[in-house]
Amino acid sequence: MPGLTVNDSGCRVLMLPKSALENATEDDNLKVIRLKHPRSLEPSLYLLNGKTNKIYEIMSFQEEERSWFIGERVVSDGSLMLSTPVDPTFLILPSLISAERNMPLEDLLDDTEYPHLNILSSMTSGLKNVSNQLGDTSLNVWKYDEEKCLSWLQGRVEAVQKVLEEQKVDPTGGSPDYACDMPVELLRYSFGIISEYLPSDLSDKLETKLNLPPPSVKRKQSADDEQTSKKIKTDEKAETKPATKKAPTKPKEKSAKQKNLEKSAIGTSSITSFFKAKPK
Numbered sequence: 001m002p003g004l005t006v007n008d009s010g011c012r013v014l015m016l017p018k019s020a021l022e023n024a025t026e027d028d029n030l031k032v033i034r035l036k037h038p039r040s041l042e043p044s045l046y047l048l049n050g051k052t053n054k055i056y057e058i059m060s061f062q063e064e065e066r067s068w069f070i071g072e073r074v075v076s077d078g079s080l081m082l083s084t085p086v087d088p089t090f091l092i093l094p095s096l097i098s099a100e101r102n103m104p105l106e107d108l109l110d111d112t113e114y115p116h117l118n119i120l121s122s123m124t125s126g127l128k129n130v131s132n133q134l135g136d137t138s139l140n141v142w143k144y145d146e147e148k149c150l151s152w153l154q155g156r157v158e159a160v161q162k163v164l165e166e167q168k169v170d171p172t173g174g175s176p177d178y179a180c181d182m183p184v185e186l187l188r189y190s191f192g193i194i195s196e197y198l199p200s201d202l203s204d205k206l207e208t209k210l211n212l213p214p215p216s217v218k219r220k221q222s223a224d225d226e227q228t229s230k231k232i233k234t235d236e237k238a239e240t241k242p243a244t245k246k247a248p249t250k251p252k253e254k255s256a257k258q259k260n261l262e263k264s265a266i267g268t269s270s271i272t273s274f275f276k277a278k279p280k
Contacts, residue, residue: 038093055120086197105142161189169189
């Protein structure tokens with residue numbers, strides 16, 4: 001029926017890169033799985049391409065009073081879902097860091113609450129950047145190496161910074177009211193992007209390694225600010241300037257008419273004296 005409004009929780013609009021569909025000829029090659037987010041450790045959705053063994057983060061953006069027109073239906077849930085590739089190394093890191101003993105990665109990622117977490121045990125190509133492999137490769141045992149991890153993360157931050165510079169991204173949003181050291185602020189911006197996928201402790205250590213100075217974004221002085229500043233300085237000078245004493249003014253000389261009136265008033269009673277009671 002044209003114009004049918006559907007409130008179906010299973011209907012979503014998802015935008016994803018072409019690589020996510022690569023070689024996915026069958027429905028079971030693409031799966032939406034639930035994993036722990038590497039920073040918050042809260043449940044988060046990911047798209048898994050079983051053929052390419054690549055994983056994509058799914059992010060949802062919602063706005064009120066928005067719907068989708070899909071075919072002849074109106075879907076009341078107007079949320080938009082975006083999917084971007086994510087390095088599985090970031091998803092494995094929290095488990096490596098918290099490991100109390102050395103064990104095969106399959107056992108380390110065994111989690112009854114997140115059964116799909118074990119899928120990551122086959123995505124080990126990047127683990128050499130953050131850990132050392134122990135024993136025979138068939139054992140798939142890895143031990144976290146913090147120094148190696150921080151060096152790798154520093155490289156990732158600098159790689160993001162380079163992309164932002166090439167795309168001429170302005171961390172101030174193009175505002176003319178702010179001045180900053182652009183390379184430093186781009187590095188800080190890049191660090192913020194990478195730290196979204198790191199445990200808070202590791203993020204703090206990475207910030208220390210990057211030796212980022214305190215934020216130096218300062219507001220430029222506008223023409224109005226300059227006038228206000230000049231006015232304040234002028235007022236301050238006026239307050240500090242010693243007050244000058246005025247010379248005493250000479251009494252104004254009286255006219256001849258005023259002098260004659262004063263002479264004629266001598267000995268004359270006031271008009272109110274005529275209404276006073278006479279003394280007995």
